[in-house]
Amino acid sequence: MKNYLLIILCLLPALHLAQSKIMVSETGTEVPVRRAAVLCNDQILGYTDAKGELTFRTKCRQIDIKASGYDRENAVVDKVIQVGLSKTDPNTKSIEEVIITDKSDPRALAILKLVNDSYADNMPSSLDSYRYKSYEKISVDIDEDSLQYYNQSLSSMMKMMDRFSMTKKQPEDTAVTVKEVFANSKLFLWERAQEFLYSKKYGEKINVLDNRVAGLNEPLYELMAVQSNRNRMPKEIREENRNLYRYFLTDSIDIEGRKNYVISFREVTYRQPVQRRKFNGYLYVDAATYGLKKIESNSKIKSDGTITSIWQLIYGKWFLQSENLKMKLTNMNMEPESKDKSKAKVSDRSAAQDKTPDNFRTYAFVTSAYFDHESPTDDKASDFRGYTFSVKNSDGSLLQQYRKEPLSSREQNTYEVIDSLGQKYNIDRRAGQLAGLARGKFRYRQVDFDLGKLIGYNLYEGIRLGIAAKLNEKFNPYISPDAYIAYGFKDRGIKYGAGIDFTTSLERTSVIRAEYYNDVMAAGRFSENFWDFRMKLNNSGIAINNDRFYLFEGAKLSYDYDVSNSVSMKLAVRRQSEESAFPYSYKGLGNEFENTSALLSLKFSPFSKNIMTPQGKFTTEKKYPELFLNYEQAFEALGGDFSFGKLDMLFNHNFKNRLGVTGIRIYGGIMLGDAPIWHHYTMNGLAGSSNFKFNLTSYLGFSTMKGGQYFNDKFIGQYFTHRIPWYFKSIGQNSSSFDVIHRSVIGNMKDPEFHQFEFKKLDHLYQEVGLEWNNFLSSYFNLGLFYRVGYYNTPKFSDNFAVQLKFKLLGF
Structure with a gap:
C-alpha cells in the first residue's frame, strides 16, 4: 500500500x-x-x-x-x-x-x-x-x-x-x-x-x-x-x-x-x-x-x-x-x-x-x-x-x-x-x-539544471564541482541552447562545453544537436548512450579509483530520433583532439592525436512504456528486456590519425520465475584496428589500494578488482543476480530479502606492447560471488558482501573480500 x-x-x-x-x-x-x-x-x-x-x-x-x-x-x-x-x-x-x-x-x-x-x-x-x-x-x-x-x-x-x-x-x-x-x-x-x-x-x-x-x-x-x-x-x-x-x-x-x-x-x-x-x-x-x-x-x-x-x-x-x-x-x-507543544502524541x-x-x-x-x-x-x-x-x-x-x-x-x-x-x-x-x-533535473522558470553534474569525485580531478544549464521549452519549444562548466580541485583544470538542440517534432523525439566541448574522461569507459538517469547515476562511481584519464576537445553534430515506441536511434559525427593525462606513449608516437569518427547508437526496449511531454519523451514504466548497441568508425581520410572500428553491446533482462526473481546483464565490446589505450576497454575495477575494500555499487563494476588495472581490446562480461523468494522484516517496516550475485568478465588484447604504460590484460575469467541484503535493517540501502573466486583468487583473504553499499532506488 x-x-x-x-x-x-x-x-x-x-x-x-x-x-x-x-x-x-x-x-x-x-x-x-x-x-x-x-x-x-x-x-x-x-x-x-x-x-x-x-x-x-x-x-x-x-x-x-x-x-x-x-x-x-x-x-x-x-x-x-x-x-x-x-x-x-x-x-x-x-x-x-x-x-x-x-x-x-x-x-x-x-x-x-x-x-x-x-x-x-x-x-x-x-x-x-x-x-x-x-x-x-x-x-x-x-x-x-x-x-x-x-x-x-x-x-x-x-x-x-x-x-x-x-x-x-x-x-x-x-x-x-x-x-x-x-x-x-x-x-x-x-x-x-x-x-x-x-x-x-x-x-x-x-x-x-x-x-x-x-x-x-x-x-x-x-x-x-x-x-x-x-x-x-x-x-x-x-x-x-x-x-x-x-x-x-x-x-x-x-x-x-x-x-x-x-x-x-x-x-x-x-x-x-x-x-x-x-x-x-x-x-x-x-x-x-x-x-x-x-x-x-x-x-x-x-x-x-x-x-x-x-x-x-x-x-x-x-x-x-x-x-x-x-x-x-x-x-x-x-x-x-x-498551547503546550510538549504534550505526548500517541501513534496508536x-x-x-x-x-x-x-x-x-x-x-x-x-x-x-x-x-x-x-x-x-x-x-x-x-x-x-x-x-x-x-x-x-x-x-x-x-x-x-x-x-x-x-x-x-x-x-x-x-x-x-x-x-x-x-x-x-x-x-x-x-x-x-x-x-x-x-529526470535528474532541477527546473527554475525557463532553465533546467542537470543534477548529475553538480558534484563528482575521481582520482585525477579529486572533487569535481560543476553547473550545467539548459533553456527548456518555456523559452522555446523548438530551440534549446545549453552550457556547462566544471572545476577539478586536484588537477585545477576548468572543463566546459556548449550546445544547441533543434527539435523538429513535438510528437516524438526528433532532435538535431550541435555542440562544442573541452573535458576529461577516464580511459576505457563503456558507452552510456541512451542510458537513463538511474543507470548513469548507478555507474557514476565506475572510475572513482581509476587515475588513467585523457583530455579531449572538439565538436559534434548529431541527430536523435525515435523510430517507434520501442526503437531509438542516434547518428553523430565528431572531430576532436585527444591527449593522455598520464605518462603514456602509443607506438612511440607520443600521447596527442586527432580523431575523426562517425557513431551510430541504437536502443531496443520492446515492452517499456513512454509518453511525450513538453520536456521530451518520458519513460513511464521501464520493462525488460532492453538492448543497447553502439558502433564507432574512425577515419584517417578526414584528418584523423587512426582508422578503427569499435562495437559494444549491453543486454539487460529481469524476469520472475518460480524460484524467485532473476536479473541478467550481458555486455561486451571489440575494437578493430589501431588506437590509443583510451579507445580500448577498462575492466571496471572499483577497489582502491587499501587492504579493506569498501565501495559503492556501479552498473558494470567489480567490487574486488583494483581500478585502472586491466585493459582489453575485446571482452565479454556478465552480471547475474537472483532474488531468493523469502521476504522478511527486521527492525522496521520495509521488507527485506537476499540476492545471490555472480559477476564475471574475460577478454584479451593484441599487441599490448604498443601501449607504453603499466597495465595488465585480463585474458582469464575474472569472477566474484556475493550476497546482498536488500533494505538492510529496514533501511533504503542494500549491503553486499563479495568474494573473488577462480583464476584471480589469492591466498590472502583481504585481497579477495569486499563490502559494497547500494542505494535501493537505483534498482537492478
Whole structure:
C-alpha cells in the first residue's frame, strides 16, 4: 500500500445502485453478529438478522458497521460484503491474538497456488484484443467524520485571529488561508479519463481522453501512467510474499451465482492488539476459474486506510471493475501557538481521539471505475502509432462524459479555490520542478539544471564541482541552447562545453544537436548512450579509483530520433583532439592525436512504456528486456590519425520465475584496428589500494578488482543476480530479502606492447560471488558482501573480500 501513497495514485469503485448483501461476524470465532447497524452517512440502512446478514440498497460507495461491544468498521459497497468485527475489550483482543495460529492454512495456500498458476490465463491480455475506458478521481481531504469538528475549530480560531488582526504576520496569514481551504473544499483533486487498447499484433496503447488537476494549468505527464492492479498481480497473492502474510480459508459464498472461496489474511508482524485489526483483509477467489473476484486490504492500524479492488468476468477473463483507496497521510494540528507543544502524541490512539478541535487526519482518496469493454476489436496500426501513452485532451472539458456521478459541492469548490491558489502561489512551477527531479533535473522558470553534474569525485580531478544549464521549452519549444562548466580541485583544470538542440517534432523525439566541448574522461569507459538517469547515476562511481584519464576537445553534430515506441536511434559525427593525462606513449608516437569518427547508437526496449511531454519523451514504466548497441568508425581520410572500428553491446533482462526473481546483464565490446589505450576497454575495477575494500555499487563494476588495472581490446562480461523468494522484516517496516550475485568478465588484447604504460590484460575469467541484503535493517540501502573466486583468487583473504553499499532506488 506504500507504493500507492508515494505516487498517490491507484483507483477505486464506481457507484453501486444494485442490491447488496452484507454478512457480519466476530473475528476469531466467526460467530454471526446480530443487530449490527449498517449506516450510510450516519443514516441507518438496517440491522443484521440472527445470521449476521442484511440485504440493502444504497447510493453510498462506503458504509459503516457498528454493534455494541465491537469496534466500528467500514466497507466498500459491493454485491456481497463480508465484515469481521473485533471486540472492544483489549484483554479479549490479547487472548484472540494468542489463539490465532502463526501458520497459514494449507487449504488457503493450495487455492492461492491455483490462483497464481491460472493468473496469466485469467488476464485480459490473454485475449487477442480488447478496448475499454476508465474514470479516476484522486483527492486529498479531511475524513468526512472530522469535518464538523474542523469547521467548529476553524470558526473559533478565526474569531480569535480577528482580535489580533493588527499583529498578524505573513506566515500566519498563509497558514490560515490553507486551513480555510479545508472548510469548503478539498486540498487536492485530480480527475482522469482513459481508454485502454490492446492487440497481440500491435501491443498496448493508452489514450488519456481528458484530465484536470486543481491548481494546475498543465497536466502531470509524468504521473499519467500510474496505474494500480489493472494489469499486474496484487502483492497480497504473489508467491514471494507468502512469508509476509498468513492465510486462512474462512468461507465460501455465492456472488452473482458463482461460488467464491473467501481467504482472510494478516501480516506476520502483528504483535500489539491495541487498535489493530485481526486480519489485513480478505481475498475472494472464483472457484471455477481461480480468478480474483475481490481483494479487501487494510492497514494494521484501523484508521490508517484501506483499499478494495473488484474484478468482473467479461469475455471469459477477469477485468478490473473498480477500486477504492483511503490512505492516511498525516495529522494536521490546529492548536493555537499558546498551547503546550510538549504534550505526548500517541501513534496508536483511536480515530475518535484524533477528532479533537485541535487535530485532524488528512487522507488520500482514490476512486476508479472501468467500463465500455469490447473484445475482439478491429486492429488498426494507426490506433497504436507513437508512444504507449497519448494525451488527447487535458483541460477537463470532456470529463463530464465519463463521470459516474456528479461532483459534490465540496469537489466543485475545490477547482475554484485551488485554481485561485495555484495562480497565487505558482503551483505549476513547483509541479514542474518535482517532475524535473524524475529526470535528474532541477527546473527554475525557463532553465533546467542537470543534477548529475553538480558534484563528482575521481582520482585525477579529486572533487569535481560543476553547473550545467539548459533553456527548456518555456523559452522555446523548438530551440534549446545549453552550457556547462566544471572545476577539478586536484588537477585545477576548468572543463566546459556548449550546445544547441533543434527539435523538429513535438510528437516524438526528433532532435538535431550541435555542440562544442573541452573535458576529461577516464580511459576505457563503456558507452552510456541512451542510458537513463538511474543507470548513469548507478555507474557514476565506475572510475572513482581509476587515475588513467585523457583530455579531449572538439565538436559534434548529431541527430536523435525515435523510430517507434520501442526503437531509438542516434547518428553523430565528431572531430576532436585527444591527449593522455598520464605518462603514456602509443607506438612511440607520443600521447596527442586527432580523431575523426562517425557513431551510430541504437536502443531496443520492446515492452517499456513512454509518453511525450513538453520536456521530451518520458519513460513511464521501464520493462525488460532492453538492448543497447553502439558502433564507432574512425577515419584517417578526414584528418584523423587512426582508422578503427569499435562495437559494444549491453543486454539487460529481469524476469520472475518460480524460484524467485532473476536479473541478467550481458555486455561486451571489440575494437578493430589501431588506437590509443583510451579507445580500448577498462575492466571496471572499483577497489582502491587499501587492504579493506569498501565501495559503492556501479552498473558494470567489480567490487574486488583494483581500478585502472586491466585493459582489453575485446571482452565479454556478465552480471547475474537472483532474488531468493523469502521476504522478511527486521527492525522496521520495509521488507527485506537476499540476492545471490555472480559477476564475471574475460577478454584479451593484441599487441599490448604498443601501449607504453603499466597495465595488465585480463585474458582469464575474472569472477566474484556475493550476497546482498536488500533494505538492510529496514533501511533504503542494500549491503553486499563479495568474494573473488577462480583464476584471480589469492591466498590472502583481504585481497579477495569486499563490502559494497547500494542505494535501493537505483534498482537492478
